[in-house]
Amino acid sequence: MRTFSLLKGMPVFTISGERIGTVHDLSISESGQVIGLVIHQQALFKRAFHLQLTDITSYGQDGIVIKLKDSAAKKMPEDTLCFTKDELLGRMLFSEMGEELGLLQDVYFKEKMGTIIAYETTDGFFSESTVIQSKQPPTFGKDTIIVSVYEQ
Structure with a gap:
């Protein structure tokens, strides 16, 4: 990873x-x-x-x-x-239920398969980061990224 x-x-x-x-x-x-x-x-x-x-x-x-x-x-x-050129970094993450999860700071992925397995988010410059796991692919919107955070 x-x-x-x-x-x-x-x-x-x-x-x-x-x-x-x-x-x-x-x-x-x-x-x-x-x-x-x-x-x-x-x-x-x-x-x-x-x-x-x-x-x-x-x-x-x-x-x-x-x-x-x-x-x-x-x-x-x-x-x-x-990730950086298209400004995914810093974009707001939401759950599919509409819950605000924070600003995207980093992604965790499996090197060989390319599967994104978690997202690191933050609430701002001076707040701690949170790692959010997801088993489903994200949906990239114009302003936000929607991720599945619930078991499916």
């Missing part, structure tokens, strides 16, 4: 040892699955590309290793949202 906050800024290496960039964002499908990472490449001008979860060999404490031997840029799939 991983959180986005632990991955953000982590270096990404190919299996042959070439550093290709750092994790910048998390891409999530409209159905609520984490499908990949957005990587910023080290270059004169920052370039970003999409890395699918299936391309990742291992998640280490200090870096991520991928299967690809070259760092060919891949475009972001069209039906995805990004």
Whole structure:
């Protein structure tokens, strides 16, 4: 299980040892699955590309290793949202019963499958965070995210 906050800024290496960039964002499908990472490449001008979860060999404490031997840029799939770019981070979470759960601060997901299993929320800058577990995929609205917090 991983959180986005632990991955953000982590270096990404190919299996042959070439550093290709750092994790910048998390891409999530409209159905609520984490499908990949957005990587910023080290270059004169920052370039970003999409890395699918299936391309990742291992998640280490200090870096991520991928299967690809070259760092060919891949475009972001069209039906995805990004955790920070599309402002999911900081969006209000509600239960399907209309209960306000707090502002989204982080997501917990299974690395291999991409399944989001919990959300970290906060009520504000100086309040403690709360981890909310969910077994169902979220619904992304324009202003809020609806999650199932009840057994089904």
